Amino acid sequence: MRADDARPPAEPETSRTSEAGAGWGCGSPGRFLDLLPAAGEVRRFSWRHPGVLWRSRNDWVAKAFGDPSGDIRRAWVRELRRRDPDPSFTMRREEAEFSFLLLGDTGEGDRSQYAVVPPMLAAGGDTDFMVICSDVIYPGGEAADYEAKFFRPYAGYPGPIYAIPGNHDWYDGLRGFMHVFCDLPGEHEPPPWRGATGRLARLLWRRPAPVDEAALKAARERFRGAPGQQAVQPGPYWAIDSPSLRIVGIDTGITGGLDRDQAAWLREVSAGDKPKLLVTGKPLLVDGRVKPGRLEGETTTILDIVEDPAHHYVAAVGGDIHNYQRYSRRLGDGRTIEYVVSGGGGAFMHATHVIPRTTLVEEGDFRCYPLRGDSLSRYSRLYARWLRMRWLELSPQQATAVVAHRLGMDATRAGDRGVAPSRRARIVAALLGVPCGTRERHRMRRLPVRKVPQHFRSEFADWDRPPFFKNFLRVDVTPDALTIRCFGVTGCGEHEDRPPVEDSVTIPLR
Numbered sequence: 217m218r219a220d221d222a223r224p225p226a227e228p229e230t231s232r233t234s235e236a237g238a239g240w241g242c243g244s245p246g247r248f249l250d251l252l253p254a255a256g257e258v259r260r261f262s263w264r265h266p267g268v269l270w271r272s273r274n275d276w277v278a279k280a281f282g283d284p285s286g287d288i289r290r291a292w293v294r295e296l297r298r299r300d301p302d303p304s305f306t307m308r309r310e311e312a313e314f315s316f317l318l319l320g321d322t323g324e325g326d327r328s329q330y331a332v333v334p335p336m337l338a339a340g341g342d343t344d345f346m347v348i349c350s351d352v353i354y355p356g357g358e359a360a361d362y363e364a365k366f367f368r369p370y371a372g373y374p375g376p377i378y379a380i381p382g383n384h385d386w387y388d389g390l391r392g393f394m395h396v397f398c399d400l401p402g403e404h405e406p407p408p409w410r411g412a413t414g415r416l417a418r419l420l421w422r423r424p425a426p427v428d429e430a431a432l433k434a435a436r437e438r439f440r441g442a443p444g445q446q447a448v449q450p451g452p453y454w455a456i457d458s459p460s461l462r463i464v465g466i467d468t469g470i471t472g473g474l475d476r477d478q479a480a481w482l483r484e485v486s487a488g489d490k491p492k493l494l495v496t497g498k499p500l501l502v503d504g505r506v507k508p509g510r511l512e513g514e515t516t517t518i519l520d521i522v523e524d525p526a527h528h529y530v531a532a533v534g535g536d537i538h539n540y541q542r543y544s545r546r547l548g549d550g551r552t553i554e555y556v557v558s559g560g561g562g563a564f565m566h567a568t569h570v571i572p573r574t575t576l577v578e579e580g581d582f583r584c585y586p587l588r589g590d591s592l593s594r595y596s597r598l599y600a601r602w603l604r605m606r607w608l609e610l611s612p613q614q615a616t617a618v619v620a621h622r623l624g625m626d627a628t629r630a631g632d633r634g635v636a637p638s639r640r641a642r643i644v645a646a647l648l649g650v651p652c653g654t655r656e657r658h659r660m661r662r663l664p665v666r667k668v669p670q671h672f673r674s675e676f677a678d679w680d681r682p683p684f685f686k687n688f689l690r691v692d693v694t695p696d697a698l699t700i701r702c703f704g705v706t707g708c709g710e711h712e713d714r715p716p717v718e719d720s721v722t723i724p725l726r
């Protein structure tokens with residue numbers, strides 16, 4: 217053997233080093249295509265179908281008439297406590313050293329979800345468990361969708377899977393979620409909204425879909441029936457306690473707040489010196505803004521609990537927004553908390569190019585995936601196709617150049633530095649909402665990228681060809697440190713066995 221052959225293979229290219237690393241121009245198609253169910257094998261949905269919008273209507277009922285998830289959650293929790301009076305909702309692990317996968321916003325059951333599976337198994341098949349954070353099942357959390365969007369795609373993952381629900385799981389009143397993850401059948405009515413508008417709200421509120429127990433059991437046995445894959449979690453919110461780290465998972469319902477009981481529980485599990493990692497449906501720092509998270513009947517917020525020095529949080533990971541962002545935030549007392557958004561686990565992609573140059577942390581302490589330039593290039597192609605206006609299409613290099621120009625910073629990829637954006641690129645960037653510096657582009661002066669109705673936006677941004685720009689996290693815990701690595705998912709065959717590490721942070725635990 218020559219000396220060269222003994223060298224370990226070079227680190228794979230990433231979106232930060234080359235266009236090939238981002239998945240522009242795949243060398244080979246991904247194996248994930250073989251995992252997709254055959255046509256007609258599972259129930260499919262399209263965001264364009266009016267029935268899908270109707271099935272998601274609890275979102276605007278909750279926003280218009282008041283979010284009932286706190287009351288419904290309390291009813292579920294009362295039942296859980298009858299079954300197990302231990303109020304801590306804590307799963308305990310003996311080992312101080314362990315690892316897990318963390319995926320956000322997974323459940324569309326389409327190519328973008330399945331594309332995540334081979335790289336996830338390659339980089340994290342050996343982990344102890346997996347956590348899904350937010351939106352396990354689109355569009356409405358129904359039990360009938362669990363086969364196609366949960367059991368089947370994760371059949372190859374050998375460990376147990378825990379989850380916290382997202383707003384879409386709540387559109388089913390959490391019925392499907394509680395069945396599958398907490399082994400608790402049942403159904404709970406929304407609270408008594410009062411008055412004339414309350415009657416309208418009750419009329420409009422979508423009741424949970426029926427559960428076919430036999431079909432659910434058969435799906436579980438067929439796809440995730442191995443003993444090592446079984447798990448029953450204590451509730452929709454829970455903690456996993458190990459000697460080195462406590463993971464605290466909270467359920468932020470439809471509109472992002474915590475009910476009184478959950479807030480009291482959060483304070484209890486947050487107490488003490490042990491380092492903690494928060495996993496939340498709604499991220500606390502996202503898109504360059506702080507979203508502190510309401511607590512029922514209080515002026516303090518979830519963010520206040522996380523940043524309280526007595527609670528020793530070192531990181532907070534949230535889903536809901538379908539991309540990756542990390543804000544390394546230094547607090548006044550010298551501590552640093554890593555705030556991560558990781559919602560790119562399967563569903564359509566949210567743009568990152570609309571994120572202004574951040575003022576929450578130094579721009580150098582901010583990471584995102586996809587890079588803003590790649591996001592702009594992807595969206596420019598979508599608009600070019602939709603509007604049949606080829607001139608809108610920007611190459612990754614031109615998109616990167618114009619983002620760097622407008623935000624006043626260097627391009628991330630060395631090969632893109634010094635490239636001047638064309639006049640056309642400047643016009644497209646303005647139309648697609650690339651901010652100027654720290655100022656977000658006003659919505660009225662750009663094409664809709666973020667604030668368009670979900671059913672429309674989702675279909676629009678849900679492409680079925682690489683690069684997908686999905687991501688998942690692998691988290692490794694030792695007594696001394698917590699390492700969070702973000703792996704990019706392109707959908708290209710060459711990235712499936714060694715997916716690109718788009719970001720990595722190691723946090724000391726002692």
Ligand SMILES: [Fe+2]
Pocket residue numbers: 321350351382536537538559563
């Ligand atoms: Fe989502």
